[in-house]
Amino acid sequence: MxxxxxxxxxxxxxxxxxxxxxxxxxxxxxGATSQKPNVVIDAESDFYRLHNAAVHRGAHQLAEEATDAYEGARTIVANFLNAHVDEVVFTKSATESLNLVSYAMGNAAPGNRFHLKAGDSIVITEMEHHANLIPWQQLAARTGATLKWFSVTEEGRLDLSNIDSVIDSSTKVVALTHQSNVLGTINPLDVITRRAHEVGAVVVLDACQSVPHMPVDVKALDIDFLAFSGHKAVGPTGIGIFWGRLELLADLPPFLTGGSMIENVTMESASWAQAPKKFEAGVPNMAQAVGLGAALNYLTQIGxxxxxxxxxxxxxxxxxxxxxxxxxxxxxxxxxxxxxxxxxxxxxxxxxxxxxxxxxxxxxxxxxxxxxxxxxxxxxxxxxxxxxxxxxxxxxxxxxxxxxxxxxxxxxxxx
Missing domain, CATH: 3.90.1150.10 (Aspartate Aminotransferase, domain 1)
Incomplete structure (x- = not known):
């Protein structure tokens, strides 16, 4: 068009x-929050007017309609990112998404691929938003891992001259922004992801400033986890996305526990549902998810x-x-x-x-x-x-x- x-x-x-x-x-x-088109406002409003019910929980018609709308939005997000539908997790914000993955890693038991300990390292950059800095600071403090980072040059670019020493055999996680919310800098992910995967580290991408503004294909980027927020992508507030490779989500412990995310419960123990349900405890932000689906369809139509x-x-x-x-x-x-x-x-x-x-x-x-x-x-x-x-x-x-x-x-x- x-x-x-x-x-x-x-x-x-x-x-x-x-x-x-x-x-x-x-x-x-x-960059702080986008405005909302009529189609998004109408989609969220229509959910409350016509379909409001708790998803996944009822046999009545409204519950079926609400579930179809909610899961339909998940499919829209998956298509938008070129992801598998079961890799898309709804959260309330990108900040929650980044806390989800960092806190879940902190919950990983010895022997789990995500277990961190003294001697391991987490790599970030100097240009991170606090939402992709403080969760990793806290994870390092809880586990004894070392926090390392790439510095920023006077021109506002990452200094990757020492990439082989910053990302080394101790590195378990590399977390960075795709596009800086301050500088506008778009980081060269191919160089960073290649080095991270050489040493067996996972790459966590803060895509809040990129997903709304350019094509983002999670498979092509060769990353492992991604977070973005709906409200920056002409969508509602109160909705975020956490994406992860399906095989990694299977090993990642849950972040929040409660209803909807369990497979079986006794008085002594519980087992978890498969992703994405494992990471969606409680009644989700249903209308906001539907609004986000409308927002991404709107952006897709424009191109x-x-x-x-x-x-x-x-x-x-x-x-x-x-x-x-x-x-x-x-x-x-x-x-x-x-x-x-x-x-x-x-x-x-x-x-x-x-x-x-x-x-x-x-x-x-x-x-x-x-x-x-x-x-x-x-x-x-x-x-x-x-x-x-x-x-x-x-x-x-x-x-x-x-x-x-x-x-x-x-x-x-x-x-």
Missing amino acids: TFDAHTIAKDFPILDRTIRDGKRLVYLDS MDNIHRHEVELTSYLLNGLSEIKDLRIIGPKTTELRGGAISFTLGDIHPHDLGQYLDSQGIAVRTGHHCAWPLTRKLGVPATTRASVYLYNTTDDLDALVEGVQGAQKYFGR
């Missing part, structure tokens, strides 16, 4: 509203290649526009090579929070702060930045408004 961001934007009702004394909303914060191409064009346009502003420093890659549409920057001595508030007064929504990546911002010497992040519904008009807003802020603050 022909890609037209102006037409696509009409599918998102919130983009029709005005803010701040009638100003047009310019939404450039999709992930088309979305990625559009974002590359917008990123190039914005990089060029921002680079012409005096005293503005872009944090991260300055070109679109292996780069996504999250652009962080500083503006002289104007604090990012002050800049963000000024832009908000002009109807422009951006993100300010450390973006849940304190080690990265400290490494780069910028405790806080302003971040603009683009998506399929953004246009060059939005980016022109941002550039004009930044220039207006300079005049407003007398810089």
Whole structure:
């Protein structure tokens, strides 16, 4: 289909509203959460209106309809990732997904392939969101494993010059982001996964900033586990995805226990159901899963290649526009090579929070702060930045408004 961001934007009702004394909303914060199209809002609402019942639990018609809708959404996710349907686990967020895999590894008994101990190592990177940093810190602390990491260069790329010593025979897990939420950097997974698998380590991918923006094929990427969040992919809040290779999920202990995830229970013991049920204790976020299915169908209809191409064009346009502003420093890659549409920057001595508030007064929504990546911002010497992040519904008009807003802020603050 022909890609037209102006037409696509009409599918998102919130983009029709005005803010701040009638100003047009310019939404450039999709890296934090995306807006929702009517088809997603309707899908979630219709579930509650017409089909609401606990899935997997009843013989009545509503329960059957709810189960069909819920499991249908799982099939949609599997097709979207090129995965087996039983490899898709619904969680409430990507943060829960990453905690699931790290905590489950901590539950692994001696002899289990995921059991970690003193002498083992876990490898991460300096550009990780806290959600893919703290769970591994905690796992290392609980098991006695050593936490190691790849550093970030001044250009915002991973320094892989020492890959053979960082990922070595002690490495059991390599966990990293596909695309940085601060820098926009897209990491070279092929080099990292190849080395990880050479030493028998599993690769855990934080794909929150990539799945909504580009084609992601879990088989082609040759990874072992993946997490992403629905709310960044034009889907509802309260729904996340944990994906893992089926043979690995069979060996991974459960994270939460309770109803729905058991095979058999006595007063003394219990045995677990097969994946994905093993990891879905309790009544799940059913309407949100259905909404996510509608969201991924919507993105598929537009075409992930088309979305990625559009974002590359917008990123190039914005990089060029921002680079012409005096005293503005872009944090991260300055070109679109292996780069996504999250652009962080500083503006002289104007604090990012002050800049963000000024832009908000002009109807422009951006993100300010450390973006849940304190080690990265400290490494780069910028405790806080302003971040603009683009998506399929953004246009060059939005980016022109941002550039004009930044220039207006300079005049407003007398810089």
